[in-house]
Amino acid sequence: MCGIIGYIGLRKASEVLTEGLKRLEYRGYDSVGIAVVNNRQLEIKKDRGMVDEVSSALQFTTVEGNIGVGHTRWATNGVVCRENAHPHFNEKKTIVAVHNGVVENVSELRGMLEEKEYRFSSDTDSEIIPHLLEENHKTQPLLQAFMETAAQLKGSYAIVALSTEDTGERLLLARKNSPLIIGVGRGEMFCASDIPAMLPYTKTFVPLEEGDVAVLTRHGYKIFSPDGSEVERRQITVDWDAELAQKGGYPHFMLKEIFDQRHFINETIASDISSARQLIDEYEKIDVVACGTSYHAGMLLAYLLSEKGKISQAYIASDYQFIAKPGKKTLAIAISQSGETADVLQALRHAGDSRKIAITNTVGSTITRVSDETVYLNSGPEIGVAATKTFTSQLAIVSKLIYGKQRLEPLSGLIGKMLEKENQIKEIATGLAGKEHAFFIARGMNVPIAYEGSLKFKEITYIHSEAYPGGELKHGTLSLITEGVPVIALAPRDKALPKLFGNIKEVKARGGMVVSVTNDGEVEKESDYSVRIPEGLDPALYPFALVVPLQLLAYHVSVLKGINPDKPRNLAKSVTVE
Ligand code: AGP
Numbered sequence: 001m002c003g004i005i006g007y008i009g010l011r012k013a014s015e016v017l018t019e020g021l022k023r024l025e026y027r028g029y030d031s032v033g034i035a036v037v038n039n040r041q042l043e044i045k046k047d048r049g050m051v052d053e054v055s056s057a058l059q060f061t062t063v064e065g066n067i068g069v070g071h072t073r074w075a076t077n078g079v080v081c082r083e084n085a086h087p088h089f090n091e092k093k094t095i096v097a098v099h100n101g102v103v104e105n106v107s108e109l110r111g112m113l114e115e116k117e118y119r120f121s122s123d124t125d126s127e128i129i130p131h132l133l134e135e136n137h138k139t140q141p142l143l144q145a146f147m148e149t150a151a152q153l154k155g156s157y158a159i160v161a162l163s164t165e166d167t168g169e170r171l172l173l174a175r176k177n178s179p180l181i182i183g184v185g186r187g188e189m190f191c192a193s194d195i196p197a198m199l200p201y202t203k204t205f206v207p208l209e210e211g212d213v214a215v216l217t218r219h220g221y222k223i224f225s226p227d228g229s230e231v232e233r234r235q236i237t238v239d240w241d242a243e244l245a246q247k248g249g250y251p252h253f254m255l256k257e258i259f260d261q262r263h264f265i266n267e268t269i270a271s272d273i274s275s276a277r278q279l280i281d282e283y284e285k286i287d288v289v290a291c292g293t294s295y296h297a298g299m300l301l302a303y304l305l306s307e308k309g310k311i312s313q314a315y316i317a318s319d320y321q322f323i324a325k326p327g328k329k330t331l332a333i334a335i336s337q338s339g340e341t342a343d344v345l346q347a348l349r350h351a352g353d354s355r356k357i358a359i360t361n362t363v364g365s366t367i368t369r370v371s372d373e374t375v376y377l378n379s380g381p382e383i384g385v386a387a388t389k390t391f392t393s394q395l396a397i398v399s400k401l402i403y404g405k406q407r408l409e410p411l412s413g414l415i416g417k418m419l420e421k422e423n424q425i426k427e428i429a430t431g432l433a434g435k436e437h438a439f440f441i442a443r444g445m446n447v448p449i450a451y452e453g454s455l456k457f458k459e460i461t462y463i464h465s466e467a468y469p470g471g472e473l474k475h476g477t478l479s480l481i482t483e484g485v486p487v488i489a490l491a492p493r494d495k496a497l498p499k500l501f502g503n504i505k506e507v508k509a510r511g512g513m514v515v516s517v518t519n520d521g522e523v524e525k526e527s528d529y530s531v532r533i534p535e536g537l538d539p540a541l542y543p544f545a546l547v548v549p550l551q552l553l554a555y556h557v558s559v560l561k562g563i564n565p566d567k568p569r570n571l572a573k574s575v576t577v578e
Pocket residue numbers: 291292293294335336337338339340341344385386387388456459572573574575
């Protein structure tokens with residue numbers, strides 16, 4: 001969702017904030033702003049638009065001062081406009097705050113403040129925060145007032161605030177159901193919604209926990225639990241290179257991340273799964289919860305667990321609370337790249353007393369703290385909003401849990417071979433860029449990959465797309481297959497192929513355009529375009545061979561249509577609202 005950054009130290013804060021916002025932009029990109037204290041005065045610059053465009057138009061980095069906050073927005077309350085952009089401030093412009101999350105009791109609090117003649121200049125819930133802090137500060141010191149402010153907010157928040165009237169220069173932080181991480185420097189401190197924003201300056205981080213309030217000065221930090229007592233939180237160190245969060249010569253993060261898969265897959269398959277595997281062995285009933293792309297990896301996991309004789313089902317996390325009745329005999333497995341997806345965290349709350357396993361890419365994320373065991377994807381930071389390498393890593397963890405490591409050793413080579421098809425896929429993309437609809441079909445264990453291909457495609461090309469097990473077309477969707485309508489068929493040679501081949505013929509008979517990913521000569525003959533997967537491939541690896549061309553296809557259609565695949569409209573990388 002929104003991206004937050006804060007800095008206090010000796011550097012020019014406006015530069016640190018602007019650089020951090022660029023690295024956080026994947027979290028939201030409809031408006032952006034910074035506030036820096038310069039000679040005890042707040043200088044605030046903000047507007048609608050992307051970081052590059054707004055920061056250069058408003059000359060962010062000309063602002064002097066060594067303490068400040070920044071924010072990149074993904075609108076929840078209030079339209080996209082300058083007034084609604086963060087940072088928000090009080091009327092006297094002495095208190096400023098940035099916020100990620102949703103304040104649910106906004107009407108009540110705003111009513112109370114308006115009665116006291118506070119005037120609001122935006123439609124956001126977030127603007128409550130500086131005014132409420134001002135009101136609370138009338139009767140108590142700033143830190144206590146900030147703690148009371150946080151306690152009065154219902155809903156979710158990550159907040160960074162500061163006051164120019166504060167005697168000791170400091171940043172005030174609070175988190176509840178929205179990530180906020182402290183970056184520990186020497187003679188300087190940082191905070192941000194996510195680690196990549198701080199990577200150029202430090203590798204040591206302290207993720208705040210639910211309900212924590214923290215104070216950052218140039219020289220260190222203090223963390224308090226909701227009852228006001230000081231607490232220790234675990235420091236983590238990451239070995240990610242700051243370059244990993246850069247494009248490294250590729251035109252987009254998404255393309256870089258697709259190509260990165262060759263390397264990171266080896267890190268993933270080295271990940272320790274032993275405790276998770278032991279836990280899985282102990283349970284007969286296993287619920288898998290996840291959203292979006294991660295849900296597709298979850299579908300494969302549930303399918304493979306069922307094949308092993310478990311009672312397993314994958315649930316869309318946001319619906320889990322309405323349809324599932326987990327109990328002590330259920331093991332819950334949550335898959336989430338970010339580890340912060342609100343729907344997944346809600347599903348885990350619904351899982352109650354059940355034991356829980358988290359599969360995530362994000363060290364120290366909330367999902368790891370509410371689970372009994374964690375398996376890390378080790379994919380490195382993923383910046384493109386469309387998940388690519390983390391999906392492949394999720395598939396690899398799922399496969400390792402079921403088959404063990406040895407069968408996965410050819411993966412890096414296989415992915416490399418599929419990436420060599422890029423030029424051919426570019427050509428196919430030209431045939432698809434002008435289409436209005438696309439359909440993805442597969443059978444059996446490859447159905448989740450058809451769903452994933454379709455999601456990736458619609459997400460970044462804005463072309464309507466749907467996915468089905470091939471047999472389902474004739475139960476309705478075939479009415480939409482007319483001359484030239486593209487159907488992407490995932491058709492590796494396996495026991496389901498004869499049936500899928502029948503479905504492909506049904507499409508051809510109606511003039512549909514068939515794009516296949518296959519190792520079968522007959523399927524190739526029926527296809528308008530075909531991408532070949534290697535002969536003699538272990539069927540356990542088919543999902544990996546199939547997904548890479550689909551990622552490249554979505555990417556190239558997106559680029560041909562002039563869309564920025566890293567920042568598709570209306571979407572954000574980490575969805576921290578339900
Ligand atoms: C994937 O391309 C999407 N951006 C989205 O579906 C994503 O997978 C979903 O929001 C879940 O995120 P998570 O893995 O961080 O929980």
